[in-house]
Amino acid sequence: MAQSKELPQFPEPFWREIDIPNYPKLVEGMKVDVGIVGGGIVGITTAYLLAKQNVTVALLDAGRILNGTTGHTTAKITAQHGLIYDEFIQHFGEEKAKLYYEAQMEAKEFVEATAKELDINCDLEEQDAIIYTNSDDYVNQLETEKKAYDTLGIDSELTDSIPLKVQHKLALIMKNQAQFHPLKFLSVLAKEAVKHGAQIFENTTAVDVEYNKHPAIITREGHRVICGNIFVASHFPFYDGQGFYPARMYAERAYVLAIKSKKNYPGGMYITAEEPTRSLRSITINGEEAWLVIGDNHKTGQGKSTIEHYKALQDFAEAHIGVEEILYRWSAQDLTTLDKLPYIGRISEEEDKIFVATGFRKWGMSNGILAAKIISDKILGHENPYTELFSPSRFQTDPSLRKFARINADVAKHLIKGKLEFTDNSIKSLSKDDATVTRINGKRAGVYKDPEDKYHCVDTTCTHMGCEVEWNSGERTWDCPCHGSRFSYTGEVVEGPAKRPLERIDLE
Numbered sequence: 001m002a003q004s005k006e007l008p009q010f011p012e013p014f015w016r017e018i019d020i021p022n023y024p025k026l027v028e029g030m031k032v033d034v035g036i037v038g039g040g041i042v043g044i045t046t047a048y049l050l051a052k053q054n055v056t057v058a059l060l061d062a063g064r065i066l067n068g069t070t071g072h073t074t075a076k077i078t079a080q081h082g083l084i085y086d087e088f089i090q091h092f093g094e095e096k097a098k099l100y101y102e103a104q105m106e107a108k109e110f111v112e113a114t115a116k117e118l119d120i121n122c123d124l125e126e127q128d129a130i131i132y133t134n135s136d137d138y139v140n141q142l143e144t145e146k147k148a149y150d151t152l153g154i155d156s157e158l159t160d161s162i163p164l165k166v167q168h169k170l171a172l173i174m175k176n177q178a179q180f181h182p183l184k185f186l187s188v189l190a191k192e193a194v195k196h197g198a199q200i201f202e203n204t205t206a207v208d209v210e211y212n213k214h215p216a217i218i219t220r221e222g223h224r225v226i227c228g229n230i231f232v233a234s235h236f237p238f239y240d241g242q243g244f245y246p247a248r249m250y251a252e253r254a255y256v257l258a259i260k261s262k263k264n265y266p267g268g269m270y271i272t273a274e275e276p277t278r279s280l281r282s283i284t285i286n287g288e289e290a291w292l293v294i295g296d297n298h299k300t301g302q303g304k305s306t307i308e309h310y311k312a313l314q315d316f317a318e319a320h321i322g323v324e325e326i327l328y329r330w331s332a333q334d335l336t337t338l339d340k341l342p343y344i345g346r347i348s349e350e351e352d353k354i355f356v357a358t359g360f361r362k363w364g365m366s367n368g369i370l371a372a373k374i375i376s377d378k379i380l381g382h383e384n385p386y387t388e389l390f391s392p393s394r395f396q397t398d399p400s401l402r403k404f405a406r407i408n409a410d411v412a413k414h415l416i417k418g419k420l421e422f423t424d425n426s427i428k429s430l431s432k433d434d435a436t437v438t439r440i441n442g443k444r445a446g447v448y449k450d451p452e453d454k455y456h457c458v459d460t461t462c463t464h465m466g467c468e469v470e471w472n473s474g475e476r477t478w479d480c481p482c483h484g485s486r487f488s489y490t491g492e493v494v495e496g497p498a499k500r501p502l503e504r505i506d507l508e
């Protein structure tokens with residue numbers, strides 16, 4: 001087959017190309033010690049940790065396990081999460097900034113120790129994490145960040161020469177970080193969890209929680225999973241528990257290309273300090289080395305046509321790497337909290353048998369493992385040094401409150417903008433595999449024309465809180481700019497917090 005420098009027609013994460021067993025759908029009510037909602041890195045790791053300690057666990061996933069953000073990650077396991085340590089020292093103090101770093105490194109050690117213990121071949125390798133800049137504005141910031149690293153005792157180096165052949169003025173290296181194949185690792189953890197008695201249910205959508213002495217997860221079919229504790233590990237919390245999560249986070253998307261190049265990968269995991277973000281790591285595909293090129297983040301449902309983001313990465317790769325073939329493309333969504341620290345712990349003060357983990361700001365591998373450790377320790381009654389730092393009920397006056405106002409102003413803007421916007425795009429002029437927003441019977445409607453000339457029409461009002469969804473041409477989904485819900489072109493929920501599909505409109 002001829003090699004193609006074109007973008008693959010459909011998004012498909014490379015990680016999913018391994019055999020992952022199917023798990024059954026829940027068909028009746030049950031009672032367990034812990035009910036977990038969400039089969040990503042957090043849910044699977046927690047199920048594994050708890051089941052090993054003879055805790056009875058039921059894990060529910062709305063689709064297939066490991067097919068949400070975890071299945072679309074770039075799988076760097078690092079404590080270098082952009083330029084954050086100086087900021088954390090300023091906002092939270094040295095002690096907490098150091099705890100954040102140590103928590104991430106402990107997560108890395110957990111992956112290493114578990115891979116060894118269970119003999120998992122998951123392409124785990126140590127790599128340095130490198131943040132570089134070619135902008136004068138960021139040179140100072142990198143120098144300041146290096147001082148923060150030194151204050152916190154982080155093994156690092158500031159250099160103006162990195163092995164990657166891109167123009168750069170300065171780079172900050174965090175030594176001995178790691179990368180792996182996340183699904184090779186986590187699919188084994190899922191099997192181990194089941195071996196220890198955990199039950200995993202796929203295609204089982206949790207829609208609500210009944211909170212009382214014995215809280216219960218309610219599924220779409222009306223089955224009740226009565227639990228001692230519930231862990232909401234569904235990325236965006238499917239249940240809010242009076243924690244006001246939609247007002248405390250925003251969603252961003254990022255794009256990934258897997259590229260074959262004549263150039264050998266120089267080693268290291270890279271990310272730019274400035275925007276648009278460009279991030280790189282190596283990967284092995286069919287026994288051959290390839291490059292992952294990642295970046296072009298933007299708020300979900302906002303900005304240019306999403307396929308343009310892939311094209312921007314393609315241009316970068318052509319210019320700096322030399323593209324022989326684009327093997328895969330995919331994208332991922334993640335959530336950022338008000339103060340950039342994840343929310344891990346009790347969902348709210350009022351509902352103390354329900355836990356949540358969310359808001360990993362694209363650094364879900366280490367934060368995901370960390371969340372599983374914190375919550376399983378909490379349930380098992382073990383001390384965990386990081387509990388307080390990540391508690392969702394923490395109150396930070398600065399910068400949280402300002403951002404709180406900004407996030408909600410943005411949501412309000414999209415609520416209003418979507419309603420007033422007048423569109424007169426004609427459905428008839430639509431090309432195949434394209435979509436438009438129009439009005440049908442006075443209602444704002446989204447119409448997608450598939451490659452077989454069939455039209456699919458939905459009411460564009462998001463079923464979460466009523467914002468108007470926008471077309472995502474890269475993934476063929478309708479994405480909500482307010483809290484990041486995503487829907488297939490037929491209206492089915494791809495990503496929450498929305499639980500109900502978009503209303504379908506009959507065009508006949």
Ligand code: FES
Pocket residue numbers: 246462463464465466467480481482483484485496497498
């Ligand atoms: Fe909240 Fe759409 S995701 S309104």
